[in-house]
Amino acid sequence: MAAGLDFGVDTGRLAVVRECSVLERMPKWLICVPLVVQWLWLSLRYGGTTVPSAANPHLTSGGLVGEGKLEYFRGMGPLARSVTADYCAVFNDGTATEDSLRHTMANGGLAFPVVAKPDLGLCGYGVRLLPDMAALLAYLVVFPRGETVVLQRYLPQEGEAGIFYARDPDTGKGRIIGLALRYFPRVTGDGRSTVAQLVAADVRARRIARSPRHECSVPPDSVPAAGQQVRLATIGSTRVGGLYRDGAALITPELVRAIDAIARDMPDFRFGRFDVRYQSLRELGAGRGFTIMEINGAGSEAIEAWDPDTGVVQGFRMVFAKQRLLFAIGAAQRKAGVRPIGLLALARLNRRQNRLVDRYPPSN
Template identity: 40%
Template structure:
């Protein structure tokens, strides 16, 4: 790639300028920030006479995707028009005993699916990037499998080289011919660029945003923090584009065009029983994304999805809650429409058991990148 084209690509992906490195509520404790959301959910539960009604917003997903859903099962719903946009993957389970040939079975499955290293290894049931790791060879895959909970399901997915990462929220009501994009989050994982003199820790301190979230970054870096990158060398501080791991999230609704809307609707029409979902994807550049091309979907999330643009450092608290209430309100409205057809939401005790099962698994997964 020529210097000119490389500069153009980076220019299209670079993080937009921002007024403040963090919003004043961005790292509030969960119990504090989500208290109004819980109150809103409770209000709707009383209004619609069901606390688990959003489990019907995606009738083909276990519990609607509130929690405990299978990533492999959701991707397995994709018809041809959707599958063409999904990153290649395989699902498999770890044997119930330590001496099982997990590596051999995984390599054979990769060969059948045409997957080559590097791949992204991730739990089939998880959230917030827990347990996600880039696996670059057989030795790393063997180590990942050996540290995985016995009998649990996982996914191996092609590592997509596109630098851009986004979450696109899509909503369609039963009976509607087309759906709509209601939120776009552009994700920028933390990166430092070397100058040949400062180490990674010093480069973090010199960046307003990275310095403000250094408490999230430094504990995971270990010896890497003392490394002095060469001039122009880009050092990715985390792999998972997750807000709680330090990625910057920007409100990207302005990138939505008729072409992108049509493409996402085409994909979601080929996801039977999925009406309320945040689509996580990687894209080549913003121009391509606007034109609805050159991207790969990593996963579809369900009724527990959050419109993550609310974590834009320039977001106001009132707008964040307004957008949260809109999206969760939509999940209740869609669920109510499906209930009228005779479907029944998951029972509260069953949902609680799913959530507890997922939490137990998440505590046992290997550490993530």
């Protein structure tokens, strides 16, 4: 493991060196400028702006945008399914009843609590932990009609990681090109301050109050005991104060073999990120003891670049390297006969997804 980093033993927690990275503090539009410039250059080099959509031909747009979570799950073979959290799908047509929902959940092997998430989503928008049937029915009332909700077994493990996988376009060898450890937003009590006061005093945690599409389920006027850590969200996105750390030191041959076997148990999956929960970093490094929550394709972000210990130049290098490899894989797939999506079709998918995100219930 990298020197100077305290990865802990079983909890997977990592001490915060700085509160926010430079990339986190930069406006999104400013971050996008160099990435768009590189994308355009790669488009000229490889002969098309949507070449990356050919990387995963069995997914809508290769997973760039507009694909559903169920697309990844339904194509899995027995090995990949065995390490994926149980789930079921609910099409929200307004006719669901308590009996029908219980039947659907039972068929999926689910019991409360469950995590509800939009089939078509991003960045944790619309993701809620639901403790009971009343909460599920209330969620469906405000969820967009005609869209699908994924219900998934709640994974209580504190450890969460994003494992970035790619299959070399020349050799066909699968490898892990990045690993991010994700930490949930939390505050530590002092025995005097309320949760609201602790959040207001924390540069990272206060993002929860600024996020209009997130509800903190912790009572704001509660007073945690001195030293008590209070988790503030079900999701670990940076938009609500989550922390990403570069876990490249955990990439071992054992983990590479495990992830490569899972990826090969999916139809022609060559590029993307596996988001997993784990109990122990030692088990994760050994390639076992983890459960897949969801998978992202060609549009996956190199979130390890948001580590507060990663400088802005190195962070951009990480993202640039990911985009170069994505284009190379897409070009190899195109050469093998895969047809990339059209630019207008991609724009329509992006517009639809963004419109839906604005209509989802708040995350928690």
